[in-house]
Amino acid sequence: MEVHGRVLSSATPPSEEEMDLRRGPWTVEEDLKLINYITVHGDGRWNTLARCAGLKRTGKSCRLRWLNYLRPDVRRGNITPEEQLLILELHSRWGNRWSKIAQHLPGRTDNEIKNYWRTRVQKQAKQLQCDVNSKKFKDAMRYIWMPRLVERIRAASGSSLQASNPLPDCPTEQPGQAWPCPESSASAPAGSNSSDSVVTHFSSPPASDSFTGDYHNYPGCIQGGENKSGDGIQAGFAQLDGGWYENREMFDFEQGGWGENLWNLEDNWFMQQEV
DNA sequence: AAAATGGGCAACCGCACCACC
DNA sequence: CGGTGGTGCGGTTGCCCATTT
Structure with a gap:
């Protein structure tokens, strides 16, 4: 059976x-x-x-x-890039509060999200030879992984994304720390109805206790010409452990495709230079 | 082809919290 | 106020299966 x-x-x-x-x-x-x-x-x-x-x-x-x-409303199948992005962001905000994170992913259970984190995310940390809670990995997540997810989602939806839905209410959210990148939003995949859709935007930063960096932007969605100093971000660059890395060329997520290694050899090599 | 290995995931465990008596 | 049952949460375990050797 x-x-x-x-x-x-x-x-x-x-x-x-x-x-x-x-x-x-x-x-x-x-x-x-x-x-x-x-x-x-x-x-x-x-x-x-x-x-x-x-x-x-x-x-x-x-x-x-x-x-x-x-439960009839349990949603099975692969975690979509939109959901992945939301998980990453909410986890950076709340940590291992799986049930709380699950509340914002309709149909997903805390167990499923927890398993996703432990298998996929921790695997990436292992590849980078760092701890998931380390600044190094969190920065990599923020400056490399999440921007690429955004780009991936954007590409998949024909670059017509809009910040249609704010993130769920977050009591710790601080309005003064808005990310100046309203375009970096992820809409639900076609076919999902609006009430079930998982939509994230980045007009406001995750207010994470553990995140040591500022939340100004995802490097991957920086508009041309921007060059901020002191926040670990420059146009097209990511600062990881004090080193600057050109984001789009050095970290090519698209090669392996989603679901495979997030970090290619160059990623690993450059990350390791900063250990 | 068989054995070894590793990944993914369902299920269990221990603990904490709350309501009720 | 303490005991008990119900519930929820996060961590861990163990099984199944696919891949590798």
Whole structure:
């Protein structure tokens, strides 16, 4: 039996654990029991629900299964560049507040975002031989990764992006630190309806405790002629650990394509010069 | 072709918080 | 005020599968 690509064995008899709680992968039968029960009675009071539904599972297990997998509005599939961008930005703002971040990605669960971070993002940090929490990596994320995401999204949508939706309310947001780059916005991919769309813009900076840099701009979206000093940004350049790197040429994300290595050999080499 | 390795992801665990009694 | 149950969160584990050797 197969559910969402995962082979499930419903033939494993509980045997001596018949009266005990089951653990491990859910069977289709269990899924159906849970879905049917919640459809009729609603969710909440998960321990009671588990008993009444005839599931030999803990309430926690039922809740997790429902919220992360069975809920009708759970959105599955690859994390889109728009979502990636939002995750990066919200994480820079809130850190490992996965549930809070997930609230702003409709259909995505905290578990999914957490897994994305741990597998994809931490992998990139590993390639750069630095910690995800290090300034080096955060700067790389801000000055290289995110601008490229913006460009990628912009290119995919025919450069007709508009800052249609502000980021979700953020109590820590500080209006005085606006990024002067309203064009660097990401709209939802075609096909997603407006209420589900994940839209980010960068008119205001993430107010992150951990981010040591200013939030003036993404180098990748700097308009010609701008040359700020003292904030780690120049037109087309990114300052990482004190060194200046030409953004568009030195960091070519497009070569590998999204989902593969974010950093090419040159990226790694230049980053390592500054360690 | 088989074994080893690594990545991705579902699920579990421990803890904290809150409401209720 | 302390105990208990329910809930939510972040961290971790373990399984499955694809890729590499």
